[in-house]
Amino acid sequence: MFHHFLAYAAFHASRWLPRAQRLRFQVILVTFAVVVVTPQLYVLTRPRSSRYCQQPLLNNLIAFIILSFMATGFAVALSLLDPVPESFRVAFHLFGVVSFTQGLCTTLLTLQAADCAWTTTELYYLSLVLSWACILSAVFYLVRGCLWVISKLWPNWVKDMRLWNNV
Incomplete structure (x- = not known):
């Protein structure tokens, strides 16, 4: 879920800025993407990384790099689109499923x-x-999902300040 989290965080961070200043944010976003991808590419090009390992960590790294580029594309596109079309949201959430699967494979x-x-x-x-x-981003989504379920079951629980004044 790491890649989905990066694009999700970029989307919400871009919404804090006015539309006129989002171009600056995209430059920062691409710089951050280079910072995230550079160690992955460095390890990929190391001759020692191609040595024998009983687990396919090198193949997993290649898939991780591909998803990192896709996450960068989603982050840039999500910061540009306002409002985000429904078909793009569906594609982004399907990317989240792929990202979760990749994170699970990486961890295992x-x-x-x-x-x-x-x-x-x-x-x-x-x-x-x-x-x-991947584990930390999955925990983030787990907590976020629990808070979403709580908000659906008890809609005014967080918003109602009378509950908090009695504590």
């Missing part, structure tokens, strides 16, 4: 690849960092 492969820390050190540790990023 990293858990099973402890021996790869000796043969492909950079690849293993990058995979470990990306796994934690």
